[in-house]
Amino acid sequence: MKRYSLFAFLFLLSANLFFAQKPIYTKAKVTAVKVYRNSAELQNTVSFSIPSGISEIVIGNISEEINEKTIQIGVNSKNISILSSQFTSDYSTDFKMDTTNPQIKKVNDSIKIVENLISKNRIELDANKKAVELLDKNQTVLVGSNSSNVAQLTQLTEFYTNKRIELENKLVSLKTKGDDLSKKLSRLKSSLKTKEQKEAEEFADGVIVLKLMSPTAGNIKLNINYLTDNVSWKPYYEIKAEKISAPLDVTFKAIVKQNTGLDWKGVKLTLINGNSSRNNYAPTVSPWFIYARSPREREIQREEIASKSAAIRIRGMGSVHAEEDDVQSKELEGRAEGVVVGYAGFNVNANELNTSYDIDIPYDILSNNEDHLISLYQQKIPADYQYFTAPNYNREAYLLAKIKDFNKYNLVSAPASIIFENMYIGETRISPDQTNNEMNITLGNDPKISIRREEVQDKSGDKFLSSYREKVITYDLVIKNNKKEQISIEVKDRFPLSNNEAVKIEVLDKSGAAKDDEKGFLTWNIKLSPSETKKLRVSYKVRYPKDYTINGL
Structure with a gap:
């Protein structure tokens, strides 16, 4: 029984200390920052002394862009218990002044006198x-009166001038007196504020309020970490090539900006x-169904749409074709393969x-x-x-820097x-997020390498053969090296591909190019001496039914 009585006594004692002790005000210091691409983790330290019992700690110098859910607090003593933590941007203290104090009473009386004088001054003003x-x-x-004569106007003018000056001077005097009274009132009210109230006003914007319990008095050090918004960084490279x-001389830079307050x-x-x-949730994979319609099903759908209203027949048919075109465009997505044209003490850590x-x-x-x-x-x-x-795209020659095993350069x-x-x-842009073993960096186009395409008219033309038509297209790619040194250049051209079995395409001349029948690419790797010119002839034939219309040729 005595044990429970002692426990109750200690509890009441700690509760009294809680309500009696004043808040402890201190400021956090940002010592380190982990900057993510869209936010930052601010790592702070703060030191202060606390008495035994329960204390309220008000920690200022906290960003108002804080994410409250990410607050982490560590203490350097196992005997200290953190009872609660809260971020607020509108902190105020509950401590009140002792109005029975004679000095405070005297100041309060002076405040009432000054407030009365300010009221009278406003009335007079x-x-x-x-x-x-x-x-x-x-x-x-x-x-403006008709009865006014010169003498009366003179008297009125003199009266108006003197009276106007008198009133304006009076207004200036009253305004000055009112300003002085306001300053005096502000000083009197400020003298009444307790140290805690003044500190609370200083810490009003963005603070973390802690409730700590300590069995003994002592010095405490806290580590406070939290995430904050309005911070970002983005990588940037400077690439230099002398020859x-x-x-390559590659300098990795970071552009950091923050507006945390x-x-x-x-x-x-x-x-x-x-x-x-x-997104920390792994996706759930569900079955993937594809839906296909036969030509007959598409025709039935067209008839149903057309039968609904003759007034919308054209629009309805257009909608069906638009849908088919959209499906075709989606089917073609991803098929086209283009060419990517693409110091501080420092440690790199990768997890x-x-x-x-x-x-x-x-x-x-x-x-x-x-x-x-x-x-x-x-x-x-x-x-x-x-x-x-x-x-086929443009007549420019681009200098590429080809980097092998680029993954080891981070x-x-x-x-x-x-x-x-x-x-x-x-x-340009560095794009290491690729599956190729080699990364190309475009260093710019070189105007000293001229490229042109010349149509060969006598090797091109159309032929009609019974129910088929043949179209032959022939041209020369002319590359000239106007530089003073030998160059190596890759030339990539393309020939058309058909998705219709009735349309046949045959390459007649490729000047020794490597041919990719699946993608329709022709590739040459050639060397050109200074002032050397080289012609690469390309010729292909397209054979199709004469009632067909070929688009994109």
């Missing part, structure tokens, strides 16, 4: 303003190539989900939502250089500026 308005109105009435026989001063930065919040970049040098990042450029690291990447052209998908032979060329 309003009265003088009304007098000025009344004077201006009567002046207009009297001056086509030298490796807190300036980051001397913080350790870690950039994480991933998002802090992702199964993300890659992080640790920067050892402390950085200052201001909360101004402006771009802050950080150079992360620089590396030399060996590359094979080759020109590339696709005359590249990420990002835009890149190109500087070739100390000249800014433009921008």
Whole structure:
């Protein structure tokens, strides 16, 4: 029984301490930041002293963009219990002043006197303003009277001038007096505020309020981590190439910007190539059904639509064709294969989900939502250089840097500026998210390599054979090297493919190109000496029923 009585006594004692002790105000310091692509984790430390019992800790310097669900608090003592934590942007204290104190009573009496003087001053100020308005109105009435003579006008003018000056001076004096009284009232009210109230006002915008229980008094250190929005970073590369026989000089940079409301001063930065919040649910795979209609079923559907209303027959038929065209366009999606034209102390850490970049040098990042450029690291990447052209698309020759085993360089998908032979060329994009063993980086087009396509008229034409028609197309691809050194260039052209068995396509001449019958590509890899010109002839024949119409040829 005595044990329970002692427990009840200790509980009541701790409850009294809880309600008696004043809040402890302190500020967190941002020491490190993990910046994700769309947010950031702010790592803070805060130190303070607490008495024994239950204490309320008000921690300021917290971002108002905080995600409250992500708050994590660690304490350096096992004997400290965290009873509750809460973020608020409108903190106020419950402690009230002692109104029985003689000094406080004297200040309160002075406040009442000053407030009374302010009220009287406002009344007098309003009265003088009304007098000025009344004077201006009567002046207009009297001056406009027909009975007014010169003497009366002179007297009125003199009266108006003197009275106007008198009233305006009075208004200036009253306004000055009112300002002085307001300042005096503000000072008196401020002198009444307790230390806790002043601290509460200072910490009103964005604080974490903790309830801690400690068996003894002592010094406490907390680690506070939380996620905040309005932060982002994006990767950027600067690629320099001095000549086509030298490796690429690749500098990896980061563009960081934040608008959390807190300036980051001397913080350790870690950039994480991933998002802090992702879909953490694995998808459920369900059966995949495809639906097909025979020509007869499509014809029946057309007849049903047409029979509903003659007025919408054309529109209805158009809708059916539009649906078929849409289906065909979806079937064709993905078939076309194009060509991708594409320092700080530093550590790279990769886990199964993300890659992080640790920067050892402390950085200052201001909360101004402006771009802050950080150079992360620089590396030399060996590359094979080759020109590339696709005359069917344009008549430009692009210099490509081909990187083998690119996965070992920790590249990420990002835009890149190109500087070739100390000249800014433009921008391209690094795209390591591919399944090929080799990654191509486009370094720009070279105007010193001329490319043109010449139609060969005497080798082209149409023929009609009974129920079929044959169309022969022949042209030359002419490539000239106007540079002073030998170049290697890949030329890629294409010939048409048919999805109809009645339409036959035959390549007649390909000038030694490697032919890809599945994709319809012709590829040449040639070397050109300085000032050398080379012609590549392409000829193909299309044979189809003469009542067919061929589109896209």
